[in-house]
Amino acid sequence: MNIKMVSMGCALVLLVTGCTMIPEYSRPDAPIPEQWPQGPAYQEAQDTLGAPLPAELHWRDYYADEGLRQIIDLALENNRDLRLAALNVERARAYYRIQRAELLPxxxxxxxxxxxxxxxxxxxxxxxxxxxxxxxxxxxxxxxxDFFGRIRSLSQSALEEFFATEQARRSARILLVSEVANAYLTLAADRENLELAQATLASQQGAYDLIRRRFEVGLVPELDLRQVQTRVDAARVDLYRFIELVARDENALNLLVGSTVPPDLSPPALSGLTPMRPLSPGTSSEVLLTRPDILQAENLLKAANANIGAARAALFxxxxxxxxxxxxxxxxxxxxxxxxxxxxxxxxxxxPIFDPRTWAALTVTQVEREMAVTRYEGAVQSAFREVADTLAQAGTLEDRLKAQQSLLEATEATYRISNLRYEKGTDIYLGVLDAQRSLYAAQQGLITTRLTQFANQVRLYAVLGGGAE
Known part of the structure; x- marks a missing residue:
């Protein structure tokens, strides 16, 4: 009797863990160059090769601004999209358990x-x-x-789909961290633009009051008064526009966080933010294969490969x-x-003796595997393009920022000289207005360039797989 029980137990183990008809899996070759693009636009990336890789750096170590860290913590706890991604993982795990249980009586x-x-x-x-x-x-x-592995093949497919949902959750986490950081930076930039608009309006209002008094005593023509009035009205329009943008930025940040952001965590001006750590893209594009979205595509490819084993077993x-x-x-x-x-x-x-549906089902699974291969290759190519574009932007932003700073200094000098010439009566007020418009545009351009640089650092961290657990 004991021998019979042992034999039945061994048979059960063989049924549960036996071989399947799943084709041998091999990862498709990545249809991208082995190295990152080279050229003048990528010099900055080449200069950071000694810095850590994004996937090895926790987001707390990358984002040094304490207010941003606390807001990201709130978002990871309360964001509904991330919560839904976690529930999808739990559902996929339950589906896998159901399929796995088919092996047992x-x-x-x-x-x-x-x-x-x-x-x-x-x-x-x-x-x-x-x-x-x-x-x-x-x-x-x-x-x-399950002598021919049909149920085990379906179980393996369900397992890979479960892994894919876990990678989708990691991708959602990376996306959330980067979106919160971008919303935080955008709010900081628009608040700085609002302060600039307020200062510009105050300056233009002072100039308008001065010229109006001069006009009233006949020292300046009405044209000068109307010209400076246009700048006051333009500054007022910008003021209300940035008031609206700041409110909308706050609403967007609250939505990402999943609750109202405490006022004490509001960002300072963009120029007052703590810079992020330098990053390295690595020396090879193979680092992309660890991105969660690439791993998700590969898990789905493995699931499609396992379905072929189930379709083959159905012929037996x-x-x-x-x-x-x-x-x-x-x-x-x-x-x-x-x-x-x-x-x-x-x-x-x-x-089975004659059932053409089983052969058609096998063909379907084989085509689905080829589709999964194509999707995997497309995901790798898209990821390479994202990183290459981000590196190209990063390689030019430092020079752009220096050029913008130099432009701002030149326009400040031009505005100062134009004011002096107008005060001495050697130039008309139109020269002052042109100089003031150029100065205001240069100041806004500097804020925009700083925001672009910060956003590029956020994007580089995300596209190289940083921000997941």
Missing amino acids: SVNATGSAYKERIPADLSSTGQRMTAEEYRADIGISAWEL PRITLTTSVGTASSELSGLFESGSGTWMFSPRIVL
Whole structure:
């Protein structure tokens, strides 16, 4: 008896862990260059090769601004999209458990009672009678013996889909961290633009009051008064525009966080933010293969590969087993008495002979695998392009910032000289207005360039896989 039990246990283990008809998997070659692009635009990236890789750097170590760190913490806790991604992972895990459980038999206990009145002309004794039957059984119903790996292939496919949802959750986390950082930076930039608009309006209002007094005593023509009035009105328009933008930026940040951001965590002016750490893209584009979205595409490719094994196994015989042991009696009181035991053993085999649907299903799974390969390759190519574009922008931003700073200094000098010339009467007020417009545009341009530089650092960290656990 012990030998029989051991044999049955070994057979069960073989059924659960045996081989399958899944094709051997090999990762497709990445259809991208091995090295990052070279050229003048990428010099900055080449200069940071000693810095850490984004995937090795926790976001707390990368984002040095304390207010931004606390806001990201709030978003990771409260954001509904990230919460939904986590629930998708739990659902995929449950689906995998369901599919995995198909490998094991379902054991059920049943009890039944039967009572029937039989007339005399239908009775075997020629007399009417009442037939009774009571049963209590425990057994297995239609358990498929997975000799050819069909269920194991489906289980492997479900496992890879579960892994894919986990990678999707990691991608959602990276996206959330970068979106919160960008919203924080945009709010800081628009607040700085609002302060600039307020200062410009105050300056233009002062100039307008001065020229109006001069106009009233006949020292300047009305044209000068109307010209400076246009600048006051333009500054007022910008003031209200940035008031609206700041409010909208706050609403966007609150939505990402999933709750109202405390006022004490509001960002300072963009120029007052703590810079982020330098990053390295690495020396090879293979770092892209660790990005969660690339891993997700590969998991889905593996799932499609496993489905081929299930489709192949469907071409072979399918064996199911139904069996039970129990007790039966014509009287309820005798149900568990000696000699009332029953058993039933009913194996069943289905051998496919002609079913064109199974061959068509195999073709479908093979085509789906090729589609998954194409999607994987496309994801790798898109990731390479994202990183290359970000590196190209990073390589030119430092020079752009220096050029913008120099432009601002030149326009400040021009504005100062134009004011002096107008005060001395050697130039008309139109020269002052032109210089003031150029100065205001240069100041806004400097804010925009700083925001672009910060946003580029956020994007580089994200596209290289930084921000996941």
